[in-house]
Amino acid sequence: MTIAGRDDGPVSRRLRLGMVGGGRGAFIGAVHRIAARLDDRYELVAGALSSDAKRAHDSAADLHIAPERSYDDFVVMAKKEASRPDGIDVVAIVTPNHLHHGPARAFLQAGIHVICDKPLTTTLEDALDLERVAIESGLVFGVTHTYTGYPLVRQARGMVAAGELGAVRVVQVEYAQDWLATKLEATGQKQADWRTDPKRSGAAGCVGDIGTHAFNLAEFVTGLRVEQLSADLTSFVPGRVLDDNAGMLLRFAGGARGMLWSSQVAVGSENGLRLRIYGDKASLDWGQEQPNALTFTPYGEPPRLIRRNGAGTTPVAAHASRIPAGHPEGYLEAFAQLYRDLADQITAHRAGRKPDPESLLVPGIADGVRGMRFIAAAVASSRDGARWTAI
Secondary structure, three states: OOOOOOOOOOOOOOEEEEEEOOOOOOOHHHHHHHHHHHOOOEEEEEEEOOOOHHHHHHHHHHOOOOHHHEOOOHHHHHHHHHHOOOOOOEEEEOOOHHHOHHHHHHHHHOOOEEEEOOOOOOOHHHHHHHHHHHHHHOOOEEEOOHHHHOHHHHHHHHHHHOOOOOOEEEEEEEEEOOOOOOOHHHHOOHHHHHHOOHHHHOOOOHHHHHHHHHHHHHHHHHOOOEEEEEEEEEOOOOOOOOOOEEEEEEEEOOOOEEEEEEEOOOOOOOOEEEEEEEEOOEEEEEEOOOOOEEEEEEOOOOOEEEEOOOOOOOHHHHHOOOOOOOOOOOHHHHHHHHHHHHHHHHHHHHHOOOOOHHHHHOOEHHHHHHHHHHHHHHHHHHHOOOOOEEO
16 A cells, blocks of 8 residues: 555555553553664654653653654544655554554554554454454555564474474463462552453453454464464452453364463462473473474483574574574564564565565464454453363
8 A cells, every 4th residue: 555645665665553541551562672772673653652742742752752653642643644754664553452543543544554462453343343444455464473483483384384293183382470469459550450441442351352362372372273272361359340360261273172261360470471382292392481402302312402602503593583692582682583584574574575585484364353252252251151162
């Protein structure tokens, strides 16, 4: 799509980035900005950083955004940036969930590529609408499921695809935190406040916030799709409306079985995302808190430890790595990998060529819709006594 007045030729410069949300007091906006700058592929030049006009403009000043490119309305931002010859190439949507659909739709319709935080929207209907608009636009649309950017997650995906585990039988995935073990939202803490509010978070709490990451990781690495689930969603903290703990049984296409546990009341857990995959020939074990190690165990043999950039790693893992072996890479680098791959996709789109295949591992609009189908099925199953529910 070409917008009149815009410089839409091939890019031999940093991509011009805009941002919706992420102003003062926000957490994930800063993470996106760090990730975007890490490989020097983007320059933040515009933003609608808050729905409050003063906070929006104060936040823009903090980030050295020119006053005329600071907006307090994302619709105005999309229209004005699309009409500038130096307008933004891509926008990052880093708002609470209920403000993903509107901005993403507006920028797609303005001919601007989109990077959206997860979950994609608050309802499946909005997600499907956004998918239709994204497909019609032909633009790049990335969803920041961060953990797909880790080198050894991509290594694991390649090993499963190459048949090194044999036929996958069992998939165990969990994501445990404890930061909502008390009613933190009652203190006015911003991150807890909106995540526990169904008007802003959607129909699920913990499941939408971190359960979607676990679900995405399981499907991303195994290459298998969950067909049905049986879910039990619980709110343990008195007075909390949305779930803070969830346990599920999973049935994958092809016959594999699995379990998914997500919790934000698991006292003693910080960011315990872990994936274990068991095939008829071997198993894999990876955990986010020690992301530079992947355990591969062939049947009847001792476990083998695969290190990032070490013996046994593949080109796909090297593509997602920046620094020499022995130096740890973590969350920010994994997040930056998504931004780097999306920069490759956007640059290729503008040049009218196919992108590097290794840059296509970033979750896109279809993965965002998949996450919303997962949330809808989990909520429906739990409300119906953990009935098996199709995704």
